[in-house]
Amino acid sequence: PIFPWILADYESETLDLNDSRTFRDLTKPVGALNPDRLAQLIDRYNSLDGFPEEQKFLYGSHYSSPGFVLHYLMRQEPFTSMHIALQSGRFDCPDRLFFDIAGTWKGCLTSSSDVKELIPEFFTCPEMFCNTNDFDLGTTQSKVKVHDVKLPPWAKGSAHEFVRLHRLALESDYVSNNLHNWIDLIFGYKQRGEEAAKAHNVFHYLSYEGSVDIDKITDDIDRQATETHIQNFGQTPSQLMMKQPHPPRYPRADAPCRPICQDLSKLKELRCFTPTSQFGGHQGSEANGAVLSIHPLSTCCVVVYGDLSIGTYRWATSSGSNRSASSFAFKMLRHQPLGTRNMTLNPEVFNAEHPRSASLATRKEEFSDRNGRLAMGNWSFAVVMGGAAKSSYRRRQASGRPKVTDVPLSTLEASSLILSTGYIDGCIRAHALDSLRQKDRSDGGHKGGINCLSVDDEELLCTGGQDGTVRVWVIDHQFMSQALADGYAKTASAGILSSTMSTKVLSLCHCLIGHSAAITCVSISSDLDVVLSGSLDGVICIHSLRTGEFRRKIEANRFYMEKRYRDAERSQKITAIRKIAVSRHGTMVVHLNDGMLHSYSVNGAILCGADAGEVLNSMKICADGEALVTGGESCHVVIRKMSDLTARCVLDLSTHGPVTDIALTSPESAYQYILVGTADGKVTVIGENHTEQEDEHHGGNEMAYLVG
DSSP: OOBOOOBOOOSOSSOOTTOGGGBOOTTSOGGGSSHHHHHHHHHHHHTOTTSOGGGOOSBSSOSOOHHHHHHHHTTSTTHHHHHHHHTTSSOOOGGGSOOBHHHHHHHHHHOTTOOOOBOGGGGTOGGGGSOTTOOOOOBOTTSOBOOSOBOOGGGTTOHHHHHHHHHHHHTSHHHHHHHHHHHHHHTSTTSSHHHHHHTTOOBOGGGSTTSSOGGGOOOHHHHHHHHHHHHHHOOOOOOOOSSSOOOOOOOGGGOSOOOTTSSGGGGGGEEEEEESOOSSSSTTOSSOSOEEEEEEOSSEEEEEETTSEEEEEEEEEEEOTTSSOEEEEEEEEEEEEOOOOOOOSOGGGOOTTOTTSOOGGGOGGGSBOTTSOBOOSGGGEEEEEOHHHHHHHHHHHHTTOOOGGGSOHHHHHHHEEEEEOOOTTOOEEEEETTTOOEEEEEOTTOSSOEEEEEEETTTEEEEEETTSOEEEEEESOHHHHHHHOOHHHHHHGGGSOBOOOSSOOEEEEEEEOOOSSOEEEEEEETTTTEEEEEETTSEEEEEETTTOOEEEEEEGGGGGGSGGGOOHHHHTOOOOEEEEEEOTTSEEEEEETTSEEEEEETTSOEEEEEEOSSOEEEEEEOTTSSEEEEEETTSEEEEEETTTOOEEEEEEOTTTOSEEEEEEOOTTSSSOOEEEEETTSOEEEEEESBOTHHHHHEEEEEEEEEOO
16 A cells, blocks of 8 residues: 655644645655755666666665555554564564654655655554554663654644644645646556656566566575565556556546535635525425425435425536536425324424424423433434445446436436334334335334434435434345344344335344443444444444444543543533534544534544534534534534534524524535525525525525634
8 A cells, every 4th residue: 555745844833735845746756855865876776787777776675565554553453463573573673663753754855775655544544643552662762762653743742633634735736736746656657667767766676567477486595585575675556557647636626526615714605595485484384393304315305394294396506607606496396294193202393383493302401201212303314215226326327327416306206215213113114205105114123212313325224222222224225234134133133023015125234232321313434334323321332334343432421531621520420412423534523412512533532522502403524524514503504623623604594493404415516505404494505606696596695604
């Protein structure tokens, strides 16, 4: 594995990603970055008279080798044991260990035998810099105790902050505009031959693929020496582009998609638009009650109302000719009752006579009843395309046919399902989205009601119940369910209450244990292989999605034992976990019933905390993982910076009442929007850079105001 050094500044207090001097020159290999050292290496190259021309080399070492991987990752198992084995049963000499990023960069610039690049974990794994296992790594000759890796001043002593900023640097404009030059050196036309010589990119001939045929070496000693050299001294990757340079990345302005909140400095451009024609939110409307749940699909938007009716809207976006403006269409298509009774033990959850008031599910003091049952809310619904249907569309896409995002509305609806929980019989139900006909029903073995659900990748589902267990399901995908199902699920399936329908849509795979109180929220991520769950007693459990194995437990009140957030009173108080969300980078945000927000890594490290100042009913992490969008009882949508949870932008929706749900449209579309459901039964659209005609078609134009 190989990633480039991208920064050259490891000494400043702040990291300026708009200054080109902050970055390393990506047009040159590491060995050519220092002109004085390069001159010495060229003199040595020219003095290799006894070598055939094809065996001459500038650099005796390499930029990537198994030893370098162990050098960087030696603080975490299993790489610790592998490092010790490589060093004959002990850690390497302390002075040669990886203990200072700035020192390592300096060595790569000055040493004639050190031209190594980085590995992907520098951008994804903060744990690699921390000696969490407290290994005795010794003391250097300068009397420096080797423990955690010394970070640059701009990381503020936090490995998580270093990785976050390092990742932002990788996605910066400078790197985006120059990374193709580095790719040419490592994988492209400058890897070998005349172009490699011009770029001073020549390594030992044995490092190149196909340079020697091992099978033709008859001498055992020579063969073993050659294999050892290739294995330990590094290998050049396969050359992917022989003649043409790699094309540069598209400029950000020409990108085919624009995730919302990608640039936190432009949040002031956000605007709120409330379409005037909606099924709910006005006198004599077809739908009554608050908006419980919003589900944007590629060509339509599904809204669940407080009276358990389903409103389907046509959703479409378009961009202006100069891509500086966009518009959207939000038009009523169909309104139907879900056609189910006895949805909850508490009928007051849905107050059809007062549609502008918040539902009982949003009130802090009545978050759950004494039996641990939650009232219905956005956590009770999901709209997905069944796994079998999605696989079919993926095959169509691979064969050049229309993408899932290009599927006609009628086909999309016919292939989608609406999942719902909160029933008095403790079941989860799957209805066809087009007809709302029930297709499957099951309790999954839960002993009591199902409080909440979460879906990921439209094929995997998890449910949390009053019994303190979490169940993992596969949606409409027989082969995946057979692959994932553990022994418990296969044994228990015979006793699970399920529909008698011939087509089984919901298949149980895992039963996850670890809680001793009712589950209040769940979140699932197949990319990270995790299932996160929170309970009434303030406990967060993390399990493996693939195997169902328990990973770790986090007690929310222990957050206040951390030095930065020490609070003796709160550390003794048990507060229910109300919401949980996880980014694709492995950062999870937890909202407690007392209004606090906590941020952790999926490995249990405390990152930061903040007081939301309200009870939140919904929170979503934006696609790039840098912004958190929240809404609750204060009637505001707040956009927070993920790294410290500070509010950066506030949008006032007080004319519509408390925020009941927030949804983000696909980040792969030309423009992304935030859809907000409120207690008055209205859906509000938040976007940026709209056309002037937008205000004429949609009522309201609330502006964002920045905080801090």
